[in-house]
Amino acid sequence: MMSETVPINFLLVDDLAENLLALEALLQREGLVCLKARSGEEALELLLIHDVALALLDVQMPGMDGFQLAEFMRGSERARHIPIIFVTAGTTDAQRRFRGYETGAVDFIQKPIEADILRSKANVFFDLHQQHRQILAQRDELAANADALRTVDRNKNEFLAVLGHELRNPVMALGAGLHLLNRHDDPVKALEIRRQMERQVVHLSRIVDDLLDISRIDQGKIELRKERVDLQTVLAFAVEASQPQIEANRHTLTTDILAEQTWLDADPTRVAQVVSNLLNNAAKYTPEGGQIGLVARVADGFAEIEVSDNGIGIPEEMRSKIFDLFAQVKSPVTRAQEGLGIGLALVKQLVELHGGTISLKSSGLNVGSSFQVRLPVVG
Numbered sequence: 001m002m003s004e005t006v007p008i009n010f011l012l013v014d015d016l017a018e019n020l021l022a023l024e025a026l027l028q029r030e031g032l033v034c035l036k037a038r039s040g041e042e043a044l045e046l047l048l049i050h051d052v053a054l055a056l057l058d059v060q061m062p063g064m065d066g067f068q069l070a071e072f073m074r075g076s077e078r079a080r081h082i083p084i085i086f087v088t089a090g091t092t093d094a095q096r097r098f099r100g101y102e103t104g105a106v107d108f109i110q111k112p113i114e115a116d117i118l119r120s121k122a123n124v125f126f127d128l129h130q131q132h133r134q135i136l137a138q139r140d141e142l143a144a145n146a147d148a149l150r151t152v153d154r155n156k157n158e159f160l161a162v163l164g165h166e167l168r169n170p171v172m173a174l175g176a177g178l179h180l181l182n183r184h185d186d187p188v189k190a191l192e193i194r195r196q197m198e199r200q201v202v203h204l205s206r207i208v209d210d211l212l213d214i215s216r217i218d219q220g221k222i223e224l225r226k227e228r229v230d231l232q233t234v235l236a237f238a239v240e241a242s243q244p245q246i247e248a249n250r251h252t253l254t255t256d257i258l259a260e261q262t263w264l265d266a267d268p269t270r271v272a273q274v275v276s277n278l279l280n281n282a283a284k285y286t287p288e289g290g291q292i293g294l295v296a297r298v299a300d301g302f303a304e305i306e307v308s309d310n311g312i313g314i315p316e317e318m319r320s321k322i323f324d325l326f327a328q329v330k331s332p333v334t335r336a337q338e339g340l341g342i343g344l345a346l347v348k349q350l351v352e353l354h355g356g357t358i359s360l361k362s363s364g365l366n367v368g369s370s371f372q373v374r375l376p377v378v379g
């Protein structure tokens, strides 16, 4: 924890340098930093900058004496809570003692100083200071955790709302389709209705499959059916799966895939799902007639698969979040498009299960985006 590595400061105030050195030698140990002041003024300057666990004040000093210094300290927001040990010469008269207590002094120690007593008194305050720091650090940590939980909870709630909408659309369309089918005898019309219904079923199934995948990954229950597969075949599957989406939007797909046969130890369905998801996104977030690119090469033992488009791009503030679960939900602007914001989160997890990485290589508003997936190759 941070509080264990940050040293603890203590302040010694005495007009005599040799006293300062003697006290320092007596108290110094690892993890402590000794701040020394030859006068009350010097001490106040140090207190402006440093956080101090304990102040040892010589009572008798020319100019501002120890008690006056203590009074100043009590008057300052920063120094008010610093415990003070007054070092008094010989026997102190009761009145002076009293003045000391009034200003909030914590303790007195008399010269000649008994080393063990001073050390154990000082240690009590150092320990207290350390504990106080730990409590503050724990408090901050708890607050940060609570904050993160609140965000997750809010995202999940918003996600449920979006999911409801997403599911309702195809369900309504299917209901309407059934209704129409019941009324139409015309086989041509019926065929068209069935085609539409099929598309809705495909869409529904994709949502449900993604949801199941996400929850399986979350519970560590997903199983990769790994085999030795060649990259070219997997990419061909992915392109085939995304073709309808690309064509529907009249995009042009340009591929540049290395010719040399490249083997992966991977689940071919999942890798194809990853690439196809990126291609679908490229198609979805690019205005009609756009350019989509798929490039694959090998570098440093990894297959590098890049999917790029010249579409709407990803706003700066979204870029760090797009791989988070339910990311898209927060952006009602892009919500005009269908989507639950779980696709990229799923893609990232699938890539990582394969020992790979995914990154957004570049993105510019209305210039397009480019994603890169890296997967280890065999041999």
Ligand code: ADP
Pocket: 281, 282, 285, 286, 309, 311, 312, 313, 314, 322, 327, 328, 334, 338, 339, 340, 341, 342, 343, 344, 345, 368, 369
């Ligand atoms: P969704 O189901 O909403 O598409 P994803 O997880 O696949 O969810 O993507 C998250 C968000 O990232 C999308 O909603 C979209 O805003 C943005 N995004 C993903 N891919 C692209 C892209 N190629 N171009 C522009 N924005 C994209």
